[in-house]
Amino acid sequence: MQQIRAYNVKHSYNVSSFLEDYRLLLQRAVDGIWNNMVWIERKRKNFYRVKGSKKYYVTRIIPIVPKSNEFKNHYLRNLLMKDWRYSKHYVDSAIKQAYSILKSWRRSYVKGERRREKPTVRKKFVRIKETLYSYKNGKIKVSIKPYKEYIMFNISKAWFLRRARGEMGELILNEHYLTITFRSREKIKTKGSIAWDCNEKSLDGFSPETGWVRADLTLLFHIHRVYEIKRKRLQSLASKKNSLKKILQKYSRKEKNRAKDFVHKLTKEISREFKNYVHGFEDLRKKNMFSYSREHNRRIAKMNWKMITSFTSYKSKVKLLNPKNSTKRCSRCGKINAPKGASYACSRCGLRMDRQLNAAINLYLQMEGLSPSLKLFEELMKTWSGFTLIGDEADEGFNELKRSPRLMNPQNYESLFKTT
């Protein structure tokens, strides 16, 4: 496994015009690819609308991105080289970056999460590959214009040099900071596995060592709720269209930032609490929970879960799991039931437990390559002291497991609540 660590160095170079030129270059690269995409019609299995008892499949137009060497390294490269006054390698970086922007746009578009709208490059930063700068005697030298202009960063006395491990990798330059990454192939001893089931209002984890862990996401839910109300209120006022659009954009930016802030704190906590654990999350790409146009809420939930997965992956090792049947399968005997409501009941073995916990146990089993069995279930529960079998129900063969999760709801999240 590869570990990447990043450190920031503040700088005082005036690079804003260079960054702006690079942003325009990158946008031109995106435009160049966009204008040469071919659109084909395709019926998609996952996209349909339901009217009465009939399903109507929606034909979608799917883009094919030009990838030939001829296009990429000749046509597009020559196009971008025109009027580029800086070092040539930035053009190659821009091409690479433009492809990755379009790739991720396409992935979301195909899933129906984004419109058929050309991506716009807004952020001003440049990625500098390890082959495109030099590092000698504690100094990083980045060329801006060939043989003429370069910027130098003396990091010989930087605090992080003692802590950083591995080789220096990509640099990221923005207006105020240079971010230096280090890659190491150091092996991390893992303690165990913990699987997480993501829901709208909670994140439920399970591992035999820790038992059931529940992280409260009510706050995150609330953040989105607050902005939804704000948006609705604003839309009902609907005055001047243009200014309305701007305010709505501002809201969604703020909403996203606030959600990000929450998820950062949450995942930091989780990674600290379950240090050296491998964290299992459902692979949302495989989770087909949305038909073409479904509620706004679910989209938001999905966005949150993606964020939780990716932020955790910066801090810990993450394994992606197949979500198929994780909520339906009985984690004790393996029967597929159709759960209703908050608790899970198995019609074969009589297991009754919290629905989310059942899902988390299933995900844990998958993570470890195990399949459910009565004996295994007993084993898993034995090591975890968080619950007991109780009373009459246990005697009747009903395994109503009385237990409570270990709650993670740190007080410092409260600061996120203070909305204006």
Ligand SMILES: [Zn+2]
């Ligand atoms: Zn069962």
